[in-house]
Amino acid sequence: MKTKKTCDGEDWLYSDTVKDHFFRPRNLLLDEKNYEADGIGIVGSPACGDMMAVWIKVGKDGRISECKWRTFGCASAIASTSMMSVIATENGGMLLAHAKKLTPEYIIERLGGLPDRKYHCSVLGHMALREAILDFEKSHE
Amino acid sequence: MSEIKKIKYQIADKKVEAPNVVTLELSCLFNSPSYCAGQFVDVYFPELNTPQGKSYSLSSAPSENKFSITVKAIGEFSNRLFNMKEGDYLVSSPPYGFFYSDQENTHLVMLAGGIGVAPFRATIIENLSKKPERKMSLFYSSQTEEDIIFKSELNLWQEENPNLKIKHFITRQEKVSPDKQKGRITAEYVLKEIPDLKNTEFLICGSIAFVRDMRRGLRDALVPEETIYTEAFFSH
Numbered sequence: 372m373k374t375k376k377t378c379d380g381e382d383w384l385y386s387d388t389v390k391d392h393f394f395r396p397r398n399l400l401l402d403e404k405n406y407e408a409d410g411i412g413i414v415g416s417p418a419c420g421d422m423m424a425v426w427i428k429v430g431k432d433g434r435i436s437e438c439k440w441r442t443f444g445c446a447s448a449i450a451s452t453s454m455m456s457v458i459a460t461e462n463g464g465m466l467l468a469h470a471k472k473l474t475p476e477y478i479i480e481r482l483g484g485l486p487d488r489k490y491h492c493s494v495l496g497h498m499a500l501r502e503a504i505l506d507f508e509k510s511h512e
Numbered sequence: 513m514s515e516i517k518k519i520k521y522q523i524a525d526k527k528v529e530a531p532n533v534v535t536l537e538l539s540c541l542f543n544s545p546s547y548c549a550g551q552f553v554d555v556y557f558p559e560l561n562t563p564q565g566k567s568y569s570l571s572s573a574p575s576e577n578k579f580s581i582t583v584k585a586i587g588e589f590s591n592r593l594f595n596m597k598e599g600d601y602l603v604s605s606p607p608y609g610f611f612y613s614d615q616e617n618t619h620l621v622m623l624a625g626g627i628g629v630a631p632f633r634a635t636i637i638e639n640l641s642k643k644p645e646r647k648m649s650l651f652y653s654s655q656t657e658e659d660i661i662f663k664s665e666l667n668l669w670q671e672e673n674p675n676l677k678i679k680h681f682i683t684r685q686e687k688v689s690p691d692k693q694k695g696r697i698t699a700e701y702v703l704k705e706i707p708d709l710k711n712t713e714f715l716i717c718g719s720i721a722f723v724r725d726m727r728r729g730l731r732d733a734l735v736p737e738e739t740i741y742t743e744a745f746f747s748h
């Protein structure tokens with residue numbers, strides 16, 4: 372008998388952490404017009420089916436104090452970028468030098484795994500964060 | 513958001529590297545874009561219903577004054593590239609990505625699975641050309657000895673450069689040459705060969721599973737997260 376598919380996440384193959392970050396995304400930014408970021412990174416394109424924007428604020432100590440984001444992407448992109456924003460800002464914020472080395476594999480590990488065919492979703496947020504850091508560094512040279 | 517910039521290339525040369533693996537040297541109709549060793553381009557074949565394109569690491573180094581990608585035929589998209597001929601045209605994005613060390617003099621330890629060796633060719637050439645004193649170690653896994661990509665170049669560079677060490681791992685061949693190791697690369701093996709982790713960085717490139725397993729092995733051995741760079745290839 373065919374199982375009825377629902378929208379409540381009960382029959383997903385994703386970890387509880389992925390579901391949690393998809394249903395309750397952290398650090399989502401909906402109103403960027405009123406947000407003053409120190410660095411902005413945008414990768415992908417809506418025409419291609421996925422796009423990611425990341426805004427960061429950087430403290431005087433060189434740590435990321437805020438990491439906001441918005442995506443035009445799937446559940447895995449939402450969950451992995453939400454997790455990335457948590458990693459970037461937890462424990463007083465990541466040093467920029469360390470944030471540059473944040474890997475998709477670490478984000479996936481913290482999510483409790485992602486299907487391989489969704490690997491690229493975690494790359495998007497990681498790339499957008501790198502772009503935001505680059506943007507910050509260029510404007511503070 | 514603005515359109516992604518696209519660049520048109522003509523295939524200037526095609527070289528067979530191993531069974532089902534070719535290097536396509538690309539000639540830009542205008543000036544070739546600048547890039548760093550380790551970056552990739554997105555190649556577009558819109559008629560294959562992939563508007564975002566597919567990513568291919570550049571196997572050439574900027575110091576070569578060349579622009580090339582190395583492709584393994586494993587799917588519809590890569591077969592299309594594999595079957596292209598000299599004189600054909602293709603369209604790609606500008607070079608992009610962050611798969612390179614931003615340090616000057618660290619010991620670079622490169623772990624490659626199969627076609628994952630492509631960006632390391634660029635990394636090795638660039639460093640041999642600009643910083644020949646830099647220590648580099650390549651641990652490279654292939655299914656058989658016949659599958660080793662860039663075999664003669666790697667042998668030559670190792671012979672001529674005492675700071676470059678290369679260890680081949682062969683996973684699907686009954687008997688292997690004495691200078692090669694049978695089986696998969698393990699973090700344990702790598703770390704035995706690299707006793708001093710200070711001033712060492714690790715770059716891992718290959719399939720998603722290869723990159724995940726190698727990174728996990730290094731992390732389990734307490735290699736710091738911030739000394740590991742990863743680039744995973746998906747099947748195309």
